[in-house]
Amino acid sequence: MPFFGPPNIDKLKKKQDLVGLIRALEYASDSDVRRRAASALGEIGDALAVEPLIAALRDEWEVCHAAATALGEIGNARAVEPLIATLRSGNDEVCITAAWALGKIGDVRAVEPLIAALGHENNGVCITAAWALGRIGDALAVEPLINVFEGEDGDSSMTAAEALGRKGMRETAIWALGEIGDTRVVDLLIAALRDEDRGMRVAAAEALSKIGDPRAMDPLIAVSGGEGEDVRVAAAKAVGEVGGEQAVEKLIARLGRKDSSMRVGAASVLGEIGDARAVGPLIAALGDRDENVCRIAAWALGRIGDARAVKPLVAALGGERDVRRAAVKALGEIGGAPAVEPLIAALADEDGDVRMSAAWGLGKIGNERAVDPLVRLALDIRNEDRLVRKTAISALGEIGSQHAVVPLEIVRSAYEHSNVEKELEMLDYIDFIVLRFLLQ
Numbered sequence: 001m002p003f004f005g006p007p008n009i010d011k012l013k014k015k016q017d018l019v020g021l022i023r024a025l026e027y028a029s030d031s032d033v034r035r036r037a038a039s040a041l042g043e044i045g046d047a048l049a050v051e052p053l054i055a056a057l058r059d060e061w062e063v064c065h066a067a068a069t070a071l072g073e074i075g076n077a078r079a080v081e082p083l084i085a086t087l088r089s090g091n092d093e094v095c096i097t098a099a100w101a102l103g104k105i106g107d108v109r110a111v112e113p114l115i116a117a118l119g120h121e122n123n124g125v126c127i128t129a130a131w132a133l134g135r136i137g138d139a140l141a142v143e144p145l146i147n148v149f150e151g152e153d154g155d156s157s158m159t160a161a162e163a164l165g166r167k168g169m170r171e172t173a174i175w176a177l178g179e180i181g182d183t184r185v186v187d188l189l190i191a192a193l194r195d196e197d198r199g200m201r202v203a204a205a206e207a208l209s210k211i212g213d214p215r216a217m218d219p220l221i222a223v224s225g226g227e228g229e230d231v232r233v234a235a236a237k238a239v240g241e242v243g244g245e246q247a248v249e250k251l252i253a254r255l256g257r258k259d260s261s262m263r264v265g266a267a268s269v270l271g272e273i274g275d276a277r278a279v280g281p282l283i284a285a286l287g288d289r290d291e292n293v294c295r296i297a298a299w300a301l302g303r304i305g306d307a308r309a310v311k312p313l314v315a316a317l318g319g320e321r322d323v324r325r326a327a328v329k330a331l332g333e334i335g336g337a338p339a340v341e342p343l344i345a346a347l348a349d350e351d352g353d354v355r356m357s358a359a360w361g362l363g364k365i366g367n368e369r370a371v372d373p374l375v376r377l378a379l380d381i382r383n384e385d386r387l388v389r390k391t392a393i394s395a396l397g398e399i400g401s402q403h404a405v406v407p408l409e410i411v412r413s414a415y416e417h418s419n420v421e422k423e424l425e426m427l428d429y430i431d432f433i434v435l436r437f438l439l440q
Helices: 011-016 016-025 031-042 049-056 062-076 077-089 092-105 108-117 123-135 137-148 160-180 184-191 197-211 214-224 230-252 262-272 276-285 293-305 306-316 321-334 336-346 352-365 368-379 387-400 403-415 426-438
Strands: none
Touching: 011 016, 011 031, 016 049, 031 062, 049 077, 049 230, 049 336, 049 426, 062 077, 062 092, 062 137, 077 092, 077 108, 077 197, 077 387, 092 108, 092 123, 092 306, 092 336, 108 123, 123 137, 123 160, 137 160, 137 184, 137 197, 160 184, 160 197, 184 197, 197 214, 197 230, 197 387, 214 230, 214 262, 230 276, 262 276, 262 293, 276 293, 276 306, 293 306, 293 321, 306 336, 321 352, 336 368, 352 368, 352 387, 368 403, 403 426
């Protein structure tokens, strides 16, 4: 029975009217109706729609795109061969969707066509084909994916879009190799841990985590002490997977290595893992001859949050600047009454970052003994480091006792009468802190 006027796709979808939506796929007068009908059938996910959606792959590209997406969402293997044909003959957008749908379905018949698509001139098609091969997980794709990763880097004439596409292809190839899990790629992934691009290092660490080969343990520890929290987290997770239940013991043993980068990495991963067994060895590492090891050990102790570390961290406040910064931040993370007086003393440190971290920690702990020292820091308008003073004001609000209200008003009055334009800007911030406290 023909439609009298355009079918109401929303109504048909709400009623789960498969017959009506399938008929709407043939509504010749409006391609947008056919497109929306295909999308609705994909959302419903009934296998009865597979053959009509396969037929819709021969429609205009917008309808074909929606039909391919729907077939991927339904996941029926009957769609594999038609989607392969679409991958080979469609426009770029449709090829991308066909590759995605084949990855969702996960049938090995798609492996060779997807490998061929790795050489497509459109980056989006290549990236999606690599993703789909990772989803399917067939070892036949390993060598082609290695070739994608190791392919020539772009030159200086590359546009920004081309460079981004190349980066996306390499990262997706690494991800796919991790999903496939073939140990032939372990050495390649270990080398990728040293890539100049942080995203590549994260992708390599995550792939090694999935493969779980013990050869990756030391390289992962070494890279985990470098820059970038995302790299540290990915490396820490990977070490846990690669090292198994004995990972913490292996990391503790590596705190005694001669190579300082290994000690830094081990301390970093132990902090990310957060196992209390590491507290004693990390306390010992606070006395390491390498300042970076001391700094990361202090950071790791703060992450673990064990009160046994308070006294050693207080002792570390007499060390170099970067160690003091990490120790003060760790004391704030651990908290508790024993940390209050050392943090108050650190408010007078010569380094602004140490003072700021001390103020932050005192606010986090919330002990009223810190109110007067924080007020003095906030009132020190001669101190040009406004961020330190803002942190002290914020800490007073975090303490949130009635004892802090009057001091905050005193601080506000001092800024109001400073007659310095940049200090008058602080008034709104103080008002915000006071209001936030009063609304608690």
